Amino acid sequence: MEIFYEGDDEYFLGFYLTSDDQYLVLESTQRETQDAFVVSMDDIYSAPIKLVGREDGFTLSIDHAGNHFYILANDTHKNFRLARAHHERPDQVNWETIESGSDDNYLMDFQTFEDFMVIKSRQRGIDNISIRSYAGDSHSVSFPEKISTLYIGQNTNFQQSFVRLGVQSMITPPTVVDYQIKQKEFIERKTKKIPSGYDKALYRTERLMATARDGTLVPVSLVYKEGIERDGTSPMLLYGYGAYGITVSPTFSTMRLSLLDRGFVYAIAHIRGGSMLGYQWYLDGKLEQRENTFNDFVDVANFLVDKKYTAAGNISIVGRSAGGELMGAAVIQAPHLWRSVNLGVPFVDVLNSMLDASLPLTPPEWKEWGNPIEDKQAFDLLRRYSPYDNITAREYPPMLVSGGLNDPRVTYWEPAKWTAKMRSTKTDNNLLVMRINMGAGHFANTGRFGRLKDYAEEYVFTLLAHNIKQ
Structure with missing residues (x-):
């Protein structure tokens, strides 16, 4: 019944x-x-x-x-x-x-x-x-x-x-x-037990508030190994997402320990577009306010440089999906800040995707990004910040670009188009690697060890960018 x-x-x-x-x-x-x-x-x-x-x-x-x-x-x-x-x-x-x-x-x-x-x-x-x-x-x-x-x-x-x-x-x-x-x-x-051994006393975590360019205070969560000097010499891995009201909470990661033990400072920028500071925090990073998300991320990085947790050019950044869009926008806005960029299934061709109503996930996404088909203001806004449309002839840091052939959310041609345009436009010889998983979707490898293999490759890319070989 x-x-x-x-x-x-x-x-x-x-x-x-x-x-x-x-x-x-x-x-x-x-x-x-x-x-x-x-x-x-x-x-x-x-x-x-x-x-x-x-x-x-x-x-x-x-x-x-x-x-x-x-x-x-x-x-x-x-x-x-x-x-x-x-x-x-x-x-x-x-x-x-x-x-x-x-x-x-x-x-x-x-x-x-x-x-x-x-x-x-x-x-x-x-x-x-x-x-x-x-x-x-x-x-x-x-x-x-x-x-x-x-x-x-x-x-x-x-x-x-x-x-x-x-x-x-x-x-x-x-x-x-x-x-x-x-x-x-x-x-x-x-x-949770850590089979390799873990001593909590060896690590330290902090919550800071960075001032964005419009005066807004943006939360930042940090973790690093006890004893690291704040003299600007530490390498940093900075993570960001900032979309759909999703909060990236300060959680534990066993995989992160290998970076911390090598002297990295790991940071999460709780930028607008998420909901760390409430629902309005989300609204302040969507539609016509979307650029706040990108500006917050860059401003957090500059804040951490000013506070001598790291230095400009010594920060690697990572983000997936809408966080990959963030990575693209950040590398367009401030390429000098980054040692390397990891763009996972990146939503970098925002304008073209939102113009294609035949894609099954495009119409539901108009409430998040705007509808450039019917709204010229939305078209102009997306054109202004869409990472793919803003690649210019200049030097960019090393990049690892990943996608999944069967990804229905961020189609494989977005990372492919980004990589092709970058290769034909940029003026440097820095490494640019595209990795398309021929059997995966939006969430990459789902096997027992597949995701670990992906993380290992991403960490190797980051470590080599910082010239760390052990």
Whole structure:
């Protein structure tokens, strides 16, 4: 028997159970728009109850406890609010706010339990977990490291008196803990083991705020080996993405250790276009604001040079997909800053791709980049910053350009066109390597060891660019 049908092919249908197993939630989702229905598990064949009408840009998630639905929604603030409504009166007009997001407080996730709920937020770029009783009392969970990546773990028992959480940082391997609510204590359940050995005390991580050219403060996460001198001599690998509201969190990486042990400083630029500082941070890096993303990245690099973590010309950069677009824009804007550039499945031919409506993923992407077919302003903007269209006769740093023959998101001819135009235009003899994986798609090798091989090749390229041979 059919319970629900989504007739709009731009929307994807999903479903899940509320934490108390009392309701089935049906979600209909587009990139930035979502609506939801609920069905009582006591009468699964009853008509779904709609909580709110479909509205462009509106998203929500739902859970249930006691006699109430709890709703995380962005209807009153871009950074969401947490509201509740009696399950007999769930319409939006009856929603009661119990916690409000703000410009500095981005509400991201939550889960209900029988006696409490857990809420994940990000406050001025720093992850926070809080516990809230249904009477309204709340407290934040204190973690050993201020700059950590936190998430709500798998909690399958609605009656449990603890909450399972995940925590990691750029120097702390992924760890699973049970937070005891009454005692306000952790029980560590599992920490990822590093077979080659790992001593956390040998490494240091920092969060800095770089000033962009328009005065905006941009977060930067750093990790490096303890004892490195801040004299401008250290090589650096700088990573960036900055699109779709995706946050590149400061997480742990075993593969990164080989670079840190060779003296590298590794940095993540949390630039506009992501959502490190909330939903507005994303909006400030899309459509007509897209160039903020590229400027932020270059300005972060200059900031790190000024602070003597590295030097101009001693920074390698890496990004994939929309982050590959960022790499292309950065190398066009400031080629003198980079020792090498790693462009993975790079979205560098932005204008031509957005002009080709026959590509299956182009029409859905117009909301992110603009529609140059119908909007001259969008055409002019894309023409101004599209990396492929701005290659000129000058010297560029060494580049590794990767693509996948079966990639439906960034078609293989984008890295191929970029490489061909670069080779015919640039005035230097620096190495320019194109690597097309004939059996891979957008996410490169997916075999057990294939991705490790790719990383090894990319690291070798970076190390050789810095003349590091051991």
